[in-house]
Amino acid sequence: MAVIEVKNLSKSFKVKLKEKGLKGSLKSIIKPKYKTIKAVRNVSFSVEKGEIIAFIGPNGAGKSTTIKMMTSILYPDKGSIKVMGLDPSRDRKALSYEIGTVFGQKEQLWTHLTPYDNFKFFGAIYDIPEKAIEKKIDELRELFELDSFINTPVRNLSLGQRIRCEIVASLIHEPKVLFLDEPTIGLDPVVKENIRTLIKRMNKEYKTTIFLTSHDVGDIEKLCKRVIIINNGTVVMDDTMENLKYHYLNKKIVEAKMKEMVNLEDEEGITILKDKGYNLKIEVDTTKKSVSDALKLLNPDNIIDINISNVPLEDIISDIYKNRD
Amino acid sequence: MLTEVKNQIKVVFLSIKYSVMRELLNRFTFISNVIFMMLNNASMIIQWLVLFSLRENMGGYTFKEVLLLWGIASSTFGFSRFFFYKAFSLSSIINEGKLDSYIVQPKNILISIITSDISVSALGDLLYGYIMLVFYGLSIKSFLLFTYFIITGGIIIAAISVILNSLSFWFGNTDVIAETGNHLMTNFATYPDGIFKGIAKALLFTLIPVGISNYIPVHVIVNFDLNLFLINTTVCIFLIYFAFITFYTGLKRYSSSNLMSSKI
Incomplete structure (x- = not known):
């Protein structure tokens, strides 16, 4: 069963153009000029339950825009999206119980609180009863080896520890699909490897479908069995990692x-x-x-x-x- | 539905609790912010003392009623900034594309954002209002009405700010417009309404509804009037509705960003 189905998805942004210098700034006030950028063009794909998909492409290819449309953050111009059978632009609340998100560049945790307090807060956001939160925190604490820093304020954690906590926070409500947008950005090789192992373990233990974007080839090679490559807003390749290697490894x-x-x-x-x-x-x-x-x-x-x-x-x-x- | 509301309130209070915990990390700053805001407000009363030494009545208000007006103004301001602090910087949150983490959570987006931070000095404003109420004359009736009106007044101020800040979805940076609106609501809040006539008075009960959030409560506490009470409540409900409609209509135009950011 497909947990994600994207059909003919398109999204454009209107960007204001400005000529150089003060004169250009004044001109843009009197007679503003706009340019339409087609960020995503007719993108279609589907993802099966339990898959780990790499969704990759160069900067500005349309990866983040596509993820943001799948997670209710942006409204598509055209096309349809179904995640766990729900339409992200209409069923935002219902969908948010089914998905988890980790944006490597954006922190969701409160930095002055400890990871433990943060997890409790996320538990409340997802309406999880107190006892169930405690149980879930215990389970994830063990799986993600958080014992040594679970009671240290987030602002005092290393980047690797923080990303681990970000992933745990996104798993508190047991999402069926996890969107990871560059989860290993800025991490050293050892920590990267550690995070990859944890992602694999999570996929195995909870059968979580993982939709991953990354610029790190190591993430893609070590985690994913299928790769979707996007460039200039269109899908240029959707194939298994095996085929990708076979056809291009001549x-x-x-x-x-x-x-x-x-x-x-x-x-x-x-x-x-x-x-x-x-x-x-x-x-x-x-x-x-x-x-x-x-x-x-x-x-x-x-x-x-x-x-x-x-x-x-x-x-x-x-x-x-x-x-x- | 009821459980949903209950859960939303639980998250709001948890969010406020965590913000207070953060502020309490620096206890001296926390206490001094609260006390100095109260002293700042108290200094304003001196000019009224001078004025009332010249005349017994100002725009139909006695000195005690001016204290009550100050109490209402201070506490509504404090209530709005303590509970809905982010309503006053919503424009920059929208422009910088920082709504993402709220959108992916199963809670009301607008409520989650505006209650995600507090202003400590606003606690001083909130408490100062109650001190003024004591000077005016504390009774169960005046206490209950005062508390009710600072809630509706605080919500009215926050709702207006949400409406003006949400214009950012259409027109880019509108924080100056929003700031002007907020200043107008504060600037007129401490003058007796009797001194305003004609168009000025009409404006204060419509476009800049200080009359609804501040003057009506004084009149109702001094001399209970059910119609005025209901006008205050109705306008409050209407503005809540209008704020939500404006924000959610604008949200469809939201464009996120990939700026590095953190939640502090």
């Missing part, structure tokens, strides 16, 4: 440490990425030349050390952004 990166120098210039299917004499880094296009042929050119007896890897997902995604612009 290139391999070969890094080799050589005994003697080798000249691979003008070889079809081989692009030299780095050539520092005895250290060589090449990209092999497997549709034109097999990896084994490339290795033969290097001469196995001549190789001291070798590493063969896939093209980083980050490069694949930025390639898709560029090619489908």
